[in-house]
Amino acid sequence: MTLCSPRRRRRALLVFPRLAPFLLFAGAVAAAAVCLAPPAARAQTAPVPVAARRVSEFLASIGANSAVSRRGETLAETARAAGYLGLGWIRAGYESDIPVEDLIDLHRRTGVRFSYGLMSGGTDIARLLGGARKLAAAGALVALEGPNEPNNWGVTYQGQTGGGRAPSWMAVARLQRDLYRAVKSDPALKAYPVWSLSENGAQKDNVGLQFLTIPKGANCLMPDGTKFADFANAHNYLYHPNAPGLEDNKAWNAADPTPACKVDGLYGNYGLTWAKKFPGYSVKDLLTLPRVTTETGAAIGGAVTEEIHARNLLSLYLAQFTRGWSHTAVYLLRDRSDEAGNQQYGFYKPDYTPRKAALYLHNLTTVLADRGGDGGGAAGASATKRPAAKAAPGKLAYAIPGQPATVHDLLLQKGDGTFALVVWGERVAGSDQVTVRLGGPPRPLARVYDPTVGTAPIRTVRDVSSLTLTLGDHPLVIEIPGPAAPARAPR
Numbered sequence: 158m159t160l161c162s163p164r165r166r167r168r169a170l171l172v173f174p175r176l177a178p179f180l181l182f183a184g185a186v187a188a189a190a191v192c193l194a195p196p197a198a199r200a201q202t203a204p205v206p207v208a209a210r211r212v213s214e215f216l217a218s219i220g221a222n223s224a225v226s227r228r229g230e231t232l233a234e235t236a237r238a239a240g241y242l243g244l245g246w247i248r249a250g251y252e253s254d255i256p257v258e259d260l261i262d263l264h265r266r267t268g269v270r271f272s273y274g275l276m277s278g279g280t281d282i283a284r285l286l287g288g289a290r291k292l293a294a295a296g297a298l299v300a301l302e303g304p305n306e307p308n309n310w311g312v313t314y315q316g317q318t319g320g321g322r323a324p325s326w327m328a329v330a331r332l333q334r335d336l337y338r339a340v341k342s343d344p345a346l347k348a349y350p351v352w353s354l355s356e357n358g359a360q361k362d363n364v365g366l367q368f369l370t371i372p373k374g375a376n377c378l379m380p381d382g383t384k385f386a387d388f389a390n391a392h393n394y395l396y397h398p399n400a401p402g403l404e405d406n407k408a409w410n411a412a413d414p415t416p417a418c419k420v421d422g423l424y425g426n427y428g429l430t431w432a433k434k435f436p437g438y439s440v441k442d443l444l445t446l447p448r449v450t451t452e453t454g455a456a457i458g459g460a461v462t463e464e465i466h467a468r469n470l471l472s473l474y475l476a477q478f479t480r481g482w483s484h485t486a487v488y489l490l491r492d493r494s495d496e497a498g499n500q501q502y503g504f505y506k507p508d509y510t511p512r513k514a515a516l517y518l519h520n521l522t523t524v525l526a527d528r529g530g531d532g533g534g535a536a537g538a539s540a541t542k543r544p545a546a547k548a549a550p551g552k553l554a555y556a557i558p559g560q561p562a563t564v565h566d567l568l569l570q571k572g573d574g575t576f577a578l579v580v581w582g583e584r585v586a587g588s589d590q591v592t593v594r595l596g597g598p599p600r601p602l603a604r605v606y607d608p609t610v611g612t613a614p615i616r617t618v619r620d621v622s623s624l625t626l627t628l629g630d631h632p633l634v635i636e637i638p639g640p641a642a643p644a645r646a647p648r
Contacts, residue, residue: 207555226259249271457501
């Protein structure tokens with residue numbers, strides 16, 4: 158919902174309040190099992206080789222919702238904000254008549270690219286594809302997206318109404334099907350992915366939108382083999398009627414693709430739909446289902462202070478990427494100034510004053526920015542430069558013995574070979590002390606960064622074979638030169 162309010166969506170989830178106690182109990186039991194499942198380095202006492210992921214992929218996954226140059230936002234301020242945060246992409250569409258030329262201008266200024274969607278109530282496929290072709294020609298297109306939350310913003314397509322208060326979702330299914338067909342038959346767009354609509358878990362009749370392609374024997378109202386999308390799409394906000402308060406592993410659990418997820422996640426939209434319990438993918442299939450989040454985040458208010466909001470969002474981007482979400486857009490870049498109620502979701506206030514979330518994300522993307530030539534995202538000086546070739550990601554042997562359930566890790570590598578091992582905690586209170594053990598001979602150098610402090614190292618260690626870290630509710634980044642990486646001076 159680039160251009161809509163998450164509060165209305167949440168009210169729709171409250172239609173089934175009597176289920177909440179059972180969902181909370183089942184979710185808590187399942188969450189305990191999933192949270193204790195070992196990641197790459199967990200339960201290992203001796204270091205083992207772990208394959209790194211490109212830092213450029215992570216930076217490219219970091220997105221936000223924005224009206225860019227409409228709804229009180231200005232192109233100049235959006236460019237400044239997106240560049241400062243190091244965003245890789247922005248969720249947009251033709252809603253609010255955002256000029257495609259403004260999106261292309263923003264891309265040229267910052268390197269930011271766009272998902273381009275029908276948004277709330279939109280059905281004009283021809284208009285969408287026309288704008289998408291311009292974005293693709295400029296190198297500014299990420300994907301095309303189906304309609305936004307049809308449960309809240311119904312559609313009227315080819316004379317038929319679906320979603321919203323209508324008794325059927327057939328019009329929504331036909332719209333998504335036709336969008337997919339149109340994109341895949343367009344010479345300029347067929348190589349781009351189509352992202353599914355959001356809130357398909359609200360289907361009132363089993364039209365099959367819980368699938369990317371309806372499998373044989375699924376007993377849906379749309380025919381077997383109907384293709385809707387290449388990627389699943391969810392709006393898994395951190396705070397939800399089934400998980401309304403502060404809790405350990407808030408972001409990690411919201412990104413969980415299994416029934417253990419207590420918020421509006423992948424399982425409730427593609428595994429067993431939350432409204433009518435239509436079956437979709439098995440838990441095994443959900444683990445590898447291509448997926449994106451086009452809305453998530455948290456509102457400041459009550460127990461969620463500006464500080465907690467900022468730390469939540471850092472953990473959110475990391476957890477999403479680590480758990481298989483290729484792109485994540487936080488709602489919002491800048492608070493809405495044309496909607497009532499609590500609009501304190503943004504990295505920026507309506508006057509573009511940055512919140513702590515903006516500062517902390519800027520620090521993280523600055524530390525991770527690849528000045529060695531791996532590109533990716535809008536972060537760093539090389540944001541708009543694409544290298545001719547990229548070195549294949551390597552492996553780093555490490556272990557975190559006795560890794561607590563609230564401590565998570567993500568190994569990234571830059572184009573010059575430098576490893577960035579991100580280790581973060583998701584505790585509401587207190588801290589965990591962990592030791593990261595490195596394999597092989599001692600490393601000549603390691604630097605530790607804390608994005609809640611700044612962009613300079615908080616610690617530099619030489620002849621490193623292990624590092625002890627104290628982790629609470631935010632990430633630390635351990636930078637280790639790789640085999641081909643120079644031991645460059647600190648920032």
